[in-house]
Amino acid sequence: MLIFGVSFLVAGQALAVDVRAVVFRIDYPTLAPISRFDLLPEDVGFAGAQLAQEDNMTTGQFLGHSYTLKTVGVAPQEADAAFDALLAEGETLIIVMANAPDLLRLSDRAGNGVLLLNATARDTTLRDDQCRANTLHVAPSRAMLTDAVAQFAMWKRWPRWFMIHGSNPADQLLAASYRTSASKFGAKIVEEREFADTGGSRRTDTGHVLVQKQIPVFAQDAKDHDIVIAADESDVFAPYLPFHLWTPRPTMGSAGLRPVSFHPAHEAWGATQFQRRFEALTGRYLREEDYQVWLSLRVIGEAVTRTGSNDVATLRGYILSDAFELAAFKGVAVTFRNWNGQMRQPILLYDGRITVSVSPQDGYLHQRSPLDTLGLDDPESACTAFD
Numbered sequence: 001m002l003i004f005g006v007s008f009l010v011a012g013q014a015l016a017v018d019v020r021a022v023v024f025r026i027d028y029p030t031l032a033p034i035s036r037f038d039l040l041p042e043d044v045g046f047a048g049a050q051l052a053q054e055d056n057m058t059t060g061q062f063l064g065h066s067y068t069l070k071t072v073g074v075a076p077q078e079a080d081a082a083f084d085a086l087l088a089e090g091e092t093l094i095i096v097m098a099n100a101p102d103l104l105r106l107s108d109r110a111g112n113g114v115l116l117l118n119a120t121a122r123d124t125t126l127r128d129d130q131c132r133a134n135t136l137h138v139a140p141s142r143a144m145l146t147d148a149v150a151q152f153a154m155w156k157r158w159p160r161w162f163m164i165h166g167s168n169p170a171d172q173l174l175a176a177s178y179r180t181s182a183s184k185f186g187a188k189i190v191e192e193r194e195f196a197d198t199g200g201s202r203r204t205d206t207g208h209v210l211v212q213k214q215i216p217v218f219a220q221d222a223k224d225h226d227i228v229i230a231a232d233e234s235d236v237f238a239p240y241l242p243f244h245l246w247t248p249r250p251t252m253g254s255a256g257l258r259p260v261s262f263h264p265a266h267e268a269w270g271a272t273q274f275q276r277r278f279e280a281l282t283g284r285y286l287r288e289e290d291y292q293v294w295l296s297l298r299v300i301g302e303a304v305t306r307t308g309s310n311d312v313a314t315l316r317g318y319i320l321s322d323a324f325e326l327a328a329f330k331g332v333a334v335t336f337r338n339w340n341g342q343m344r345q346p347i348l349l350y351d352g353r354i355t356v357s358v359s360p361q362d363g364y365l366h367q368r369s370p371l372d373t374l375g376l377d378d379p380e381s382a383c384t385a386f387d
Contacts, residue, residue: 015064015308016064016065017060017063017064017065017066017304017308017309018065018066018068018310019056019060019065019066019067019068019300019301019304020067020068020070020090020091020092020093020310021067021068021069021070021093021094021095021297021300022069022070022071022072022086022091022093022094022095023045023046023049023069023070023071023072023094023095023119023293023297024072024074024083024086024094024095024096024098024106025044025045025046025071025072025073025074025097025098026073026074026075026076026079026097026098026099026102027073027074027075027076028076028099031235033235034235034236034239034240038235041284041287043282044287044289044290045097045119045120045289045290045292045293046071046073046293047278047281047282047286047290048278048286048289048290048291048294048297049069049071049095049293049294049297050069050281050282051277051281051290051294052293052294052295052296052297052298052301053069053297054281055294055298055301056297056298056300056301056304059301059305060301060304060305063305063308065304065305067301069297070086070091072086076102079098079102079106080105080106080109083106083109083110084109087109087110087114091114092113092114092115092312093114093115093300093310093312093315094110094114094115094116094117095116095117095119095293095296095297096116096117096118096119096120096121097119097120097289097293098120098121099120099121100121100126100130103121103126103135104126104130104132107132107134107135108132111134112133112134113312115134115136115315115316116132116134116135116136117135117136117137117138117296117299117300118135118137118138118139119138119139119289119293119295119296120139120289120292121137121139122139122140122141122142122145123142123173124141124143124177124376126141127141127143127342127375127381127383128340128381128382128383129382129383131341131381131383131384131385131386132385133341133385133386134316135341136299136316136319136320136336136341136342136343137340137341137342137343138292138295138296138299138343139261139292140261140343140345140347140374140375141342141375141376142173142174142177143177143180143374143375143376144259144342144345144374144375145177145259145347146174146177146178146180146181146253146259147181147184147185147347147359147374147375148259148349148359148360148374149181149229149252149253149257149259149349149359150178150181150182150184150187151185151359151360151361151364151374152252152257152349152357152359153185153187153226153227153252154185154186154187154361155361155362155363158226158227158250159186159187159188160187160190160224160225160226160227161178161182161187161188161190161225161227161228161229162189162190162191162192162193162219162222162223162225162227162228162229162249163175163178163179163189163191163192163193163228163229163230163231164192164193164194164195164218164219164228164229164230164231164232164237164238165178165192165193165195165231165232166194166195166197166231166232166233166234166236166237167194167195167196167197168197168233168234168236170233170234171231171232171233171234171236173233174231174232174233174253174254175192175231178229178231178253189229190222190223190225191222191223191225193219193222195218195236195237197234197236211237211244212244215237215241215244215245216244216245216246217246219241219244219245219246219247220246221246222246222247225247226249227250227251227252228241228245228249228250228251228252228256229251229252229253230251230252230253230254230255230256231253231254232253232254232255233254235254238251238254238255239254239255241255241256242255242256256351257349257350257356258349258350258351258352259348259349259350259359260288260347260348260349260350261288261291261292261345261347261348262288262291262292262348263286263288263348263350263355264285264286264287265350265353265354265355266329266350266355268329268331268355269329269330269331270327270329271329274329278290295334295343298326298328299319299326299343300315302324302326303315303318303319303324306323319336320338320386321338322335328345330345330346330358331346331358332346332371335371337372337378338386339378339381339387340376340383340386341383341386342375342376344369344371344372344374345371346358346360346371347359347374359374360373360374
């Protein structure tokens with residue numbers, strides 16, 4: 001039986017619930033990052049899933065709930081066939097690590113009987129006119145990340161921005177999001193410049209020597225500004241900006257002060273124990289992808305615990321309800337927006353060593369939740385799939 005949403009024993013027997021979940025990761029070919037600290041581990045995402053599996057099983061053993069986890073990593077050209085095989089096996093709870101086009105295609109292949117949780121794709125369109133009713137978003141959107149930076153900049157009274165963006169499509173999308181955030185919170189982008197990706201090596205022995213000469217000249221004679229906003233999702237130039245600008249200014253965005261869902265030095269709100277458990281399990285530091293996959297599986301675990309069900313419609317309805325909340329080591333419980341399936345969550349501002357600040361910033365109010373000042377609000381979203 002269910003009392004206050006929690007499963008209890010009936011006639012001395014636990015209500016058995018078998019929960020099967022899959023983490024489906026598409027492994028895209030990528031260039032080596034600028035810093036070897038940013039090399040992707042082979043178990044990225046899957047390591048977070050392993051920790052979440054332990055957490056879910058710890059709670060589940062007291063309630064008669066069992067959890068089975070499968071992890072699947074495939075090349076892009078094999079993704080559709082592998083995903084279809086999971087559907088044929090009857091898998092209905094799938095955490096997806098994929099880019100936006102692939103996620104949309106997989107959502108359409110899955111249909112209404114399957115619940116997908118987006119653990120990595122940041123594209124705001126997925127929460128807007130391209131939303132899907134069977135897909136919830138644990139990864140923060142670009143709009144949430146750029147809004148988090150904008151709020152902090154305005155709280156610091158740094159309204160004049162010099163934005164340097166890359167030339168690749170993802171960089172252009174990020175730059176567009178910063179323009180929207182600037183307009184939303186009253187900042188002014190006084191100048192923009194594009195740093196072209198010429199495809200050269202970013203990790204040669206003389207890389208820093210060339211950059212030390214090139215970046216200052218590139219940034220010379222910019223209009224008067226308070227900060228530099230770096231929009232470089234492609235990891236081509238942004239890490240070189242601090243200390244190499246012509247005019248010394250704080251850098252935010254893709255370098256300097258970065259908006260992240262989580263990071264390995266975060267210790268507040270009980271995160272230290274979480275970090276230590278992850279490190280003991282994996283032998284490495286946690287990445288954002290690991291946290292977002294962990295959080296996705298914990299969403300499922302919490303919904304199963306509170307409903308006593310593994311039915312997709314029941315779980316989805318509860319997750320999107322006002323009753324759902326989940327502790328996530330961020331100071332407040334995370335919840336979901338019922339108009340587009342996006343998880344509400346604070347965004348950490350990270351300088352590479354510590355949490356410098358957390359957005360939403362003090363003073364940014366909302367009739368529903370301060371967290372809804374980050375990203376698309378209900379009137380701004382063109383999503384109709386959740387109506």
